[in-house]
Amino acid sequence: MAAVEMTDAAPRTRAALDFDAIIIGAGISGLYQLLKLRELGLKVKVFERGTGVGGTWYWNRYPGARFDSESWSYGYSFSKELLQEWDWTEHFSPQPETLRYLNYVADKFDLRRDIQFKSRVVAAHFKEATRNWEITLEDGSRHTTRFLITAIGPLSTPTMPRIEGVDTFKGEAFHTATWPHEPVSFEGKRVAVIGTGATGVQTIQEVAKTVGHLTIFQRTPNWCAPLHNSKIDKATMEGIKKRYDEIFARCKETHACFVHTIDPRGTFEVTPEEREAFFEYLYASPGFGIWQGNFKDILTNREANALISDFVARKIRERVKDQAVAEKLIPKNHGFGTRRVPLETKYYEVYNQPNVKLVDIKETPIERITPKGIKTSDTEYEFDMIIYATGFDAITGSFHRIDIRGTDGQTLKDAWKGGPQTFVGVQVAGFPNMFMIMGPHTALGNIPRSIEYNVEWVADLIEYMGEHKLTRADARPESVEAWTENVRAAGAGLLTNEVDSWMTGINSNVEGKQVRTLARYSGSAIAYRAWCDAVAAGGYKEIDLT
Ligand code: NAP
Secondary structure, three states: OOOOOOOOOOOOHHHHHEEEEEEEEOOOOHHEEEEEEOOOOOOOOEEEOOOOOOOOOHHHOOOOOOOOOOOHHHHHOOOOOHHHHHOOOOOOEEEEHHHHHHHHHHOOOOOOOOOOOOOEEEEEEEEEEOOOEEEEOOOOOEOOOOOOOOEEOOOOOOOOOOOOOOHOOOEEEEHHHHHOOOOOOOOEEEEEEEEOOOOHHHHHHHHOOOEEEEEEEEEEOOOOEEEEOOOOOHHHHHHHHHHHOOOOOHHHHHOOOOOOEEEEOHHOOHHHHHHHHHHHHHOOOOOOHHHOOOOOOOOOOOHHHHHHHHHHHHHHHHHHOOOOHHHHOOOOOOOOOOOOOOOEEHHHHOOOOOOOOEEEOOOOEEEEEEEOEEOOOOOOEEOOOEEEEEOOOOOOOHOOOEEEEEEOOOOOOHHHOOOOOOOOOOOOOOOOEEEOOOOOOOOOOOOOHHHHHHHHHHHHHHHHHHHHHOOOEEEOOOHHHHHHHHHHHHHHOOOOHHOOOOOOOOOOOOOOOEEEEEEOOOOOOHHHHHEEEEEHHHOOOOOOEE
């Protein structure tokens, strides 16, 4: 990418601004966006609330945190040199290794000099008169910029449960997403875990290895499937390095950018024996294949979904000795894959340990947290530690923690009152020059693949603006409407959208998130990129460029 000349055509000249671009967040998105904009010759600053780079992988240091995507499909693909330099040691990398990787990237590309850590952005206001953004940090300092790029992640604002007495507990208490940097011991301790999503499952199976006694408070069970992680030896890694082009080409061809792709056959197009053998094969294979590489209709056809759900239920019954416990672990209110499938390693076997107890809080609800532990409708449990694996104010939550105001002082919160509305998940009408990486209604899936696409698309748009002496990009309302309609159409008929989860905008702990919304784009990444590519090829007509 050639450096572009940033024009001074705007009422407030470039020289008068502190920066050409401010990026919020130094996670996978922010790091790559910084690099791309630097390549364009822009003066860029990243504000990051943590003390280091890594975003999700900086914050989520909870025990057992690791990829559910194949490591070698998850890393950045933009630098062949980086790909050849970095050795993954496990097929599904544990968090400490991923954090080391992101630090390596930051060092390799000398990114830290433009990142200001311990800097939480509290406000971002568009100034109409001068056509620039004014960013306010928690310390009160203000910074002006032409472009504002949010790289704040869809799952970065943790939520505590709305349970009375949460602050009264006298023992140790942690939310998984704000886990301490120092080692935490579970040995001999009575530990409680609340929450059984992908995070809770990873935490539980790790804590169970050393805990004194573990009690799991489960509100809704999830359909989990085996991860089948293994080490990568030197020779295998060398082989992977030779196949990177092929691996990333494969990710480009699949629905959600994983290496797994939907099987073209329908569930009922094969014999029952073939079907069973295929399910067995998927259950025995590493990664998301059972979810992302299953028959094409398991997430749209109720009968098909019931069959795979029955199959996984049988596996749970086989793996859990106490059948009463097994029944509690089998979801009854949603089918397999209609929520994000947690991948597990001996998760179900944890419930066979004599020092592990499952409490179904739909049967015996939590009444309050007490100084000693957790009081349900029938017992008061005493604990040394409570772990909250209670999830995030997903997708929109992190935006709403910042006072973002566009033209005429309109707040983003107001603009998204009825649910998020965006242009290709990147822009919001009335918020000129604000670009979102992994914003609502963009393609998610194997996240770094989607991030790289988003980042490059934004960099291309900014480059185009520089070349054409344009200083303001504002998505046209009709473009936002068209994209929102496309998001709606892409989600039609998907069983996923009939189920409560963060993917449908639900969080019982957040005011106003009790009604399902069109929270995410559930079409294919291929279709997403085709739409965005067409916008770029057509000279960005969907965006008001002035
Ligand atoms: P989550 O899926 O939203 O799960 C939160 C859990 O806490 C649920 O079991 C929920 O129960 C429970 N909960 C929330 N509030 C509660 C309350 N007041 N009382 C009792 N239980 C309560 O959050 P997560 O597990 O952190 O995962 C979020 C997403 O992060 C995942 O879906 C995934 O996309 C991502 N993630 C990725 C990885 C990876 O790649 N390896 C690992 C972890 C997470 P209900 O279901 O009843 O609401």
